[in-house]
Amino acid sequence: MPLGLTVAGALGCLTICPAPGWAASGGPPVIFPEAVATFAPDQDRLFVNVIYLTGIAFAAVTLALLYFIVRYGTFGNRPRPAAYFHGETRRAKFFTLGLALVVFVGIDLNIDRWSVEVGEVLRDYPDPASDPSVVHVQVLGKQFEWLFRYAGDDGQFGTEDDVRTVGKLVIPRGRRVLADIRAVDVIHSFFIPTFRVKQDAVPGRTTRMWFEATRTSKELRDEHRARTVGVHAVDVSALGLVVDAECRGAGGEPLLARGDEIDSLEVIDALRAAGHEEVVAHRDYVLEIACAELCGFAHFKMRAVLQVEEPEEFERWLRDKSEEARDLYDPEDPQNFFRYWGEEYRAVPVYKRIIEQTGETPWS
Numbered sequence: 001m002p003l004g005l006t007v008a009g010a011l012g013c014l015t016i017c018p019a020p021g022w023a024a025s026g027g028p029p030v031i032f033p034e035a036v037a038t039f040a041p042d043q044d045r046l047f048v049n050v051i052y053l054t055g056i057a058f059a060a061v062t063l064a065l066l067y068f069i070v071r072y073g074t075f076g077n078r079p080r081p082a083a084y085f086h087g088e089t090r091r092a093k094f095f096t097l098g099l100a101l102v103v104f105v106g107i108d109l110n111i112d113r114w115s116v117e118v119g120e121v122l123r124d125y126p127d128p129a130s131d132p133s134v135v136h137v138q139v140l141g142k143q144f145e146w147l148f149r150y151a152g153d154d155g156q157f158g159t160e161d162d163v164r165t166v167g168k169l170v171i172p173r174g175r176r177v178l179a180d181i182r183a184v185d186v187i188h189s190f191f192i193p194t195f196r197v198k199q200d201a202v203p204g205r206t207t208r209m210w211f212e213a214t215r216t217s218k219e220l221r222d223e224h225r226a227r228t229v230g231v232h233a234v235d236v237s238a239l240g241l242v243v244d245a246e247c248r249g250a251g252g253e254p255l256l257a258r259g260d261e262i263d264s265l266e267v268i269d270a271l272r273a274a275g276h277e278e279v280v281a282h283r284d285y286v287l288e289i290a291c292a293e294l295c296g297f298a299h300f301k302m303r304a305v306l307q308v309e310e311p312e313e314f315e316r317w318l319r320d321k322s323e324e325a326r327d328l329y330d331p332e333d334p335q336n337f338f339r340y341w342g343e344e345y346r347a348v349p350v351y352k353r354i355i356e357q358t359g360e361t362p363w364s
Helices: 002-016 039-071 088-123 217-228 264-271 309-326 336-341 349-360
Strands: 135-142 145-152 163-166 170-171 174-185 189-191 197-201 206-214 230-233 239-243 254-256 278-283 289-290 303-309
Touching: 039 088, 135 170, 135 189, 135 197, 145 170, 145 303, 163 170, 170 239, 170 309, 174 189, 174 197, 189 309, 197 206, 197 289, 217 278, 217 303, 303 309
Parallel strands: 135 174, 170 303
Antiparallel strands: 135 145, 145 163, 174 206, 189 197, 189 289, 230 278, 239 278, 289 303
16 A cells, blocks of 8 residues: 555655756767757757656556566466456555556656746747847748848848848857748748757748757867768768868879768769779768658758858858848849749749739748
8 A cells, every 4th residue: 555655755756856867968869969059958858857757657567567467367277267356445546546646746747847947948039139149030931942031231131131041041159049930831840950949830920949059060070070080982872971081083183172072973983983992081960950841742852051150250151141132132123032032932823822912022
């Protein structure tokens, strides 16, 4: 009788105790991709702690099931009459209460507490109006691309100095980024695995997320190169490798410079023809942005690249791109918004009809 309550009390103490050491550290690194955002370790800790608690419960139930099978099962020539038990004794009631406390106090309340802590951080959106260090970016999803827009020097969207990129999001390290996310056609899902953030992009609705990078892309690439550089055979598996030493042809002409990518079968054939059976190379490290919602026949190709720069480099990039956008701006061009946004929505009947009826662009 007291066993169930004792176990429940022990697990219930977890609600006021810190997580286990290995779980609090974020869990084994092989489980997760690189954690590059400020709150990524908290996300990892929540995931590992949930596995930790539910794993204990799963093991306990499984062991109990095996025990009852062996203890009360009928094997071979050991027939055993059925035992009928109505569950109305005090012992059964206390045992049931103990199990309920184990599940509710030991597991459910812990998961709820941890998820609330993480959720409060994720919902603490920065305000670009009151904090000039916040980078405000608009994200637009469409089949099958991600498009991004930054306010230029004037700090306003929809003006001549807006910076627009397709398939590439550039952000600074150490500054919070607020993303307004929308879709034009179907539901997409804006997902950055290394930041542990994901948010649906819904047509006709603006969703939001924020994140803050802790490391630059260059730092990550350098570390990844140091871990993965080695000698690789020159065959189909070499596609996508970045060479770490110059490769020359049979006549001494350069085939690949240091830092070039083996990007085609023709390059592989040229290397083998020049006698290169092996090359010193590594896999490049890319921070990827994916679509985590099945959005059509080419869903697999809807990806973008995240580039994290030092704040000074980011400001220089944004200033140069803003000046370039201002120079290219043509107020007399009726297609201006679409042409410089990188899309031609007016050519698609459904978008054309919506724009004609409402007079609004996708960001209006």
